[in-house]
Amino acid sequence: MEHAMEQVLQQFRDRIALASAGNMALRIQGGGTKDWYGQEPQGDLIDTRPYAGIIAYEPTELVITARCGTPLVEIEAALNEKNQMLAFEPPYFGPQSTIGGVVASGLSGPRRQAVGAVRDFVLGVTLMDGKSDVLKFGGQVMKNVAGYDVSRMLAGSLGTLGLILDVSLKVLPKPFHETTLRFEMEQKEAIEKLNQWGGLPLPISASAWHGGVLIVRLSGAQAAVNAAVQKLGGEQETQAEIFWNELRNHGNEFFAAADGPMALWRLSVPSVTAPLALEGEQLIEWGGAQRWLRTSADAATIRSLVQQAGGHATLFRGGDRRNGVFQPLAPAVAAIHRNLKNAFDPSGIFNPGRMYKDF
Amino acid sequence: MNAPSKAQFTIERQREVVAALRKLLPEGCVLFNEEDTRPYECDGLAAYRQLPMVVVLPQTEAQVVDILKTCRDLKVPIVPRGAGTGLSGGAMPIADGVVLSTARFNRILKMDPYSRTAVVQPGVRNQSISDAAAPHALYYAPDPSSQIACTIGGNVAENSGGVHCLKYGLTVHNVLRVRMVTIDGDIVELGSEALDAPGLDLLAVFIGSEGMLGVVTEVTVKLVPKPQLARVIMASFNDVVKGGDAVADVIAAGIIPAGLEMMDKTSSRMVEPFVKAGYDIDAEAILLCESDGMPEEVEEEIARMSEVLKSSGATAIAVSQNEAERLKFWSGRKNAFPAAGRISPDYYCMDGTIPRKHLALVLTSITEMEQKHGLRCANVFHAGDGNLHPLILFDANKEGEFERAEAFGADILELCVQVGGTITGEHGVGIEKINSMCVQFSAKEIEAFIAVKRAFDTAFLLNPDKAIPTLNRCAENGKMRVTGGQMKFAHLPRF
Numbered sequence: 130m131e132h133a134m135e136q137v138l139q140q141f142r143d144r145i146a147l148a149s150a151g152n153m154a155l156r157i158q159g160g161g162t163k164d165w166y167g168q169e170p171q172g173d174l175i176d177t178r179p180y181a182g183i184i185a186y187e188p189t190e191l192v193i194t195a196r197c198g199t200p201l202v203e204i205e206a207a208l209n210e211k212n213q214m215l216a217f218e219p220p221y222f223g224p225q226s227t228i229g230g231v232v233a234s235g236l237s238g239p240r241r242q243a244v245g246a247v248r249d250f251v252l253g254v255t256l257m258d259g260k261s262d263v264l265k266f267g268g269q270v271m272k273n274v275a276g277y278d279v280s281r282m283l284a285g286s287l288g289t290l291g292l293i294l295d296v297s298l299k300v301l302p303k304p305f306h307e308t309t310l311r312f313e314m315e316q317k318e319a320i321e322k323l324n325q326w327g328g329l330p331l332p333i334s335a336s337a338w339h340g341g342v343l344i345v346r347l348s349g350a351q352a353a354v355n356a357a358v359q360k361l362g363g364e365q366e367t368q369a370e371i372f373w374n375e376l377r378n379h380g381n382e383f384f385a386a387a388d389g390p391m392a393l394w395r396l397s398v399p400s401v402t403a404p405l406a407l408e409g410e411q412l413i414e415w416g417g418a419q420r421w422l423r424t425s426a427d428a429a430t431i432r433s434l435v436q437q438a439g440g441h442a443t444l445f446r447g448g449d450r451r452n453g454v455f456q457p458l459a460p461a462v463a464a465i466h467r468n469l470k471n472a473f474d475p476s477g478i479f480n481p482g483r484m485y486k487d488f
Numbered sequence: 489m490n491a492p493s494k495a496q497f498t499i500e501r502q503r504e505v506v507a508a509l510r511k512l513l514p515e516g517c518v519l520f521n522e523e524d525t526r527p528y529e530c531d532g533l534a535a536y537r538q539l540p541m542v543v544v545l546p547q548t549e550a551q552v553v554d555i556l557k558t559c560r561d562l563k564v565p566i567v568p569r570g571a572g573t574g575l576s577g578g579a580m581p582i583a584d585g586v587v588l589s590t591a592r593f594n595r596i597l598k599m600d601p602y603s604r605t606a607v608v609q610p611g612v613r614n615q616s617i618s619d620a621a622a623p624h625a626l627y628y629a630p631d632p633s634s635q636i637a638c639t640i641g642g643n644v645a646e647n648s649g650g651v652h653c654l655k656y657g658l659t660v661h662n663v664l665r666v667r668m669v670t671i672d673g674d675i676v677e678l679g680s681e682a683l684d685a686p687g688l689d690l691l692a693v694f695i696g697s698e699g700m701l702g703v704v705t706e707v708t709v710k711l712v713p714k715p716q717l718a719r720v721i722m723a724s725f726n727d728v729v730k731g732g733d734a735v736a737d738v739i740a741a742g743i744i745p746a747g748l749e750m751m752d753k754t755s756s757r758m759v760e761p762f763v764k765a766g767y768d769i770d771a772e773a774i775l776l777c778e779s780d781g782m783p784e785e786v787e788e789e790i791a792r793m794s795e796v797l798k799s800s801g802a803t804a805i806a807v808s809q810n811e812a813e814r815l816k817f818w819s820g821r822k823n824a825f826p827a828a829g830r831i832s833p834d835y836y837c838m839d840g841t842i843p844r845k846h847l848a849l850v851l852t853s854i855t856e857m858e859q860k861h862g863l864r865c866a867n868v869f870h871a872g873d874g875n876l877h878p879l880i881l882f883d884a885n886k887e888g889e890f891e892r893a894e895a896f897g898a899d900i901l902e903l904c905v906q907v908g909g910t911i912t913g914e915h916g917v918g919i920e921k922i923n924s925m926c927v928q929f930s931a932k933e934i935e936a937f938i939a940v941k942r943a944f945d946t947a948f949l950l951n952p953d954k955a956i957p958t959l960n961r962c963a964e965n966g967k968m969r970v971t972g973g974q975m976k977f978a979h980l981p982r983f
Contacts (some may be wrong), residue, residue, distance in 0.1 A: 190843050275929075277941075304742065328601055
């Protein structure tokens with residue numbers, strides 16, 4: 130096993146050295162379930178899946194370390210056996226999803242509002258940079274302030290800084306108990322309620338509003354969940370597990386319709402932002418902070434309204450992707466991005482243009 | 489000593505820099521007479537001192553922009569400074585440099601209970617954010633032990649933790665947005681008041697960067713609901729290994745306690761006469777295990793944790809019956825550092841983090857090191873997250889003791905790295921642990937850190953000589969990381 134993995138590493142090294150010498154782009158890919166995310170991938174495929182396997186899993190240390198090509202299903206199965214979880218609930222856009230892709234895409238699911246995003250759980254990353262050097266950042270421990278925290282920055286970097294070889298993630302025990310409540314409520318009231326509840330010591334772990342219905346999940350000790358049910362009222366949702374799974378994996382009707390002619394946007398805004406007057410249909414998550422919009426409205430209108438609200442908009446699926454899917458960066462921030470890119474990938478071979486055109 | 493280059497300034501240079509800075513700042517905001525600059529010569533790591541050439545106390549962001557541009561043009565290094573409570577010398581001045589104090593950036597700009605956020609200036613004290621949020625039943629979660637004095641700007645620089653970070657996270661988990669000025673005078677916003685921002689997560693790399701990437705002018709922090717109730721269990725163990733195993737058992741039972749701390753016998757005997765917390769001074773280890781939340785939840789969790797601790801071999805268990813008793817149980821742990829100062833003329837606090845499963849080995853090795861270096865060591869341990877604070881007791885007035893304490897500390901840190909841990913969990917590298925960085929990181933990794941610094945600080949003037957060593961420095965100290973079979977403790981599994 131070790132020998133086989135060494136060979137894969139050597140192949141990665143050779144591919145990167147070759148690409149770097151010829152200034153040829155490399156498209157880093159795991160299961161390929163998120164190829165549609167970001168700008169269109171370019172370059173020769175470098176498949177991470179041969180570099181796979183859980184390296185270490187210490188349930189009592191709350192840490193798992195796995196190679197980039199390890200399937201997410203394999204990791205979740207191992208955690209499940211010990212009644213633990215990846216608390217940020219990364220979405221599956223297909224069963225082949227790998228942990229490298231989970232970290233590189235930086236996408237988190239419904240529980241993010243309560244526990245944090247991928248980046249909050251990254252403890253360490255081993256990276257192969259544009260010079261084929263293997264660099265270790267962070268580690269396997271919860272608290273670590275030695276050196277800059279490069280590993281968290283790699284979450285959501287879309288493979289633009291290098292090839293993530295392995296990653297150590299903090300894991301959490303599964304909650305002892307969960308209950309899901311359902312409320313009939315208009316958007317404005319739902320946003321207000323979610324923010325009011327957010328200021329109270331309630332064990333809310335996820336929320337979703339769509340089409341006049343607010344669904345809220347409570348997680349924790351049985352007594353805490355029961356007390357919160359008493360306090361909040363509402364009706365018990367019976368199909369809770371299916372509901373949250375479909376939401377996490379974008380498998381419900383709202384997202385299924387996103388394959389149609391309309392674009393799907395992800396609007397990341399301060400949770401208290403009042404309903405955004407944009408044409409189309411919205412689904413609101415994360416206590417009001419993540420708003421999905423299915424629309425044919427033009428990008429400029431969406432971006433400017435969201436920016437005014439203090440947020441940013443991503444053209445998630447479909448739509449006209451020629452003008453960039455991510456919100457443009459302020460010039461000084463873009464300059465730092467370019468400097469970092471030059472530091473880790475001086476030949477510009479890794480996923481060029483996947484995040485921004487000149488990056 | 490690890491002191492950086494001591495290039496002294498000339499009077500002409502000082503005059504030049506002071507004259508340039510005085511044009512930018514009002515009367516009294518540029519200090520250069522020795523009696524005025526003396527208070528800035530060190531931070532919480534008082535063994536390392538350096539008088540700065542100039543100290544500036546800007547009041548506005550525009551002044552910070554001007555100061556940075558001027559310093560860049562004059563090629564003057566800048567050391568940002570909050571309250572100066574840091575324990576690793578991160579705010580120690582540079583002899584021919586400027587100290588930029590955030591003391592006058594001390595206003596809470598916005599306290600918004602509805603969005604559960606506060607916008608504060610970097611010189612605001614950690615505790616005063618929670619105080620201002622208290623009427624809304626909210627608070628700022630990270631609680632480093634210096635929280636009554638330390639500033640949020642310093643917390644951002646160090647990615648500070650505290651005794652509750654296993655459950656509530658570090659600074660990086662509780663800050664939404666940082667507004668900062670680069671050495672080029674650009675105002676940059678990292679993160680946002682939404683939960684994320686476009687592009688690379690620069691906020692994550694900025695937090696914990698020890699003032700080396702930019703000067704913070706504004707911070708948006710998350711506030712969380714104050715738990716209605718907190719109770720703490722105090723459990724005694726007749727063996728430190730059993731205590732460590734009990735911590736693992738609590739976590740294996742699916743519980744994330746709000747606080748999970750361990751003290752060895754030396755520590756409890758050190759604090760008990762001082763604070764009278766009611767510690768069992770015959771126990772080899774004491775665990776403090778806290779639950780917080782809704783009353784119903786706390787009751788359930790305390791019962792569950794008590795069960796686990798008993799079956800893990802606790803020889804005695806006490807549960808706090810009221811808030812006064814809870815604070816009393818904690819007072820011993822929270823006063824461990826002052827207590828060390830009471831029984832010893834000096835102490836040196838280390839900050840390594842280890843995978844908890846190696847606790848027994850590390851504590852046994854520390855006992856052996858006590859013999860080797862001829863100094864005593866008390867151990868307090870953020871057991872939940874593996875962050876160990878050995879307190880090395882010494883007397884700086886005795887010939888060679890400080891050097892022995894330093895060598896003892898470096899040995900501990902090297903051991904932490906060897907077992908798969910890190911040289912600093914929460915205090916930062918600063919100037920203190922800069923040589924130990926060469927033990928933890930390879931030359932290529934250190935080069936990458938330097939490149940990250942250059943990506944933000946193009947002129948390499950912000951707090952240089954801290955946190956990231958030059959490769960020359962590593963080579964000179966003979967500390968360059970070795971590989972494979974040459975390692976100490978080569979029999980240990982690591983990944």
